[in-house]
Amino acid sequence: PGGRRAGPWLRKLGLADAGGKLFGELSPGAQRLGLIACALARRPDLLVLDEPGQGLDDAHRTRLRRVLEGVISVGRTTLLYVTHHRDELPAGIARVLRLKRGVAVQVSL
Numbered sequence: 668p669g670g671r672r673a674g675p676w677l678r679k680l681g682l683a684d685a686g687g688k689l690f691g692e693l694s695p696g697a698q699r700l701g702l703i704a705c706a707l708a709r710r711p712d713l714l715v716l717d718e719p720g721q722g723l724d725d726a727h728r729t730r731l732r733r734v735l736e737g738v739i740s741v742g743r744t745t746l747l748y749v750t751h752h753r754d755e756l757p758a759g760i761a762r763v764l765r766l767k768r769g770v771a772v773q774v775s776l
Contacts, residue, residue, distance in 0.1 A: 673704045676703075676705075679704075681700075681726070682700055696724065713744070714745070717749040718750055719750075720752065739760070740759055
């Protein structure tokens with residue numbers, strides 16, 4: 668991952684040195700964060716993240732959560748965050764849909 672637009676996001680995610688590397692040279696966790704950085708650099712209206720914390724160490728998971736909290740607080744991007752771990756949810760998530768065996772069992776506003 669790289670590019671001028673992704674660079675600031677790579678730094679925020681703790682991957683300042685990743686910009687000059689080939690994707691295959693990065694660890695799986697750094698690859699995941701690099702892809703998220705590239706997506707954020709495009710300033711999407713909607714960002715869908717499916718288990719983004721999976722495969723990350725605690726430090727990177729925490730850093731990712733903080734960066735996403737910043738994205739949420741700006742309010743320009745709608746974030747759809749899929750996880751099995753409620754403690755991974757960034758602050759500022761407005762609605763939570765809990766599923767059990769594919770059926771909605773709880774909706775929180």
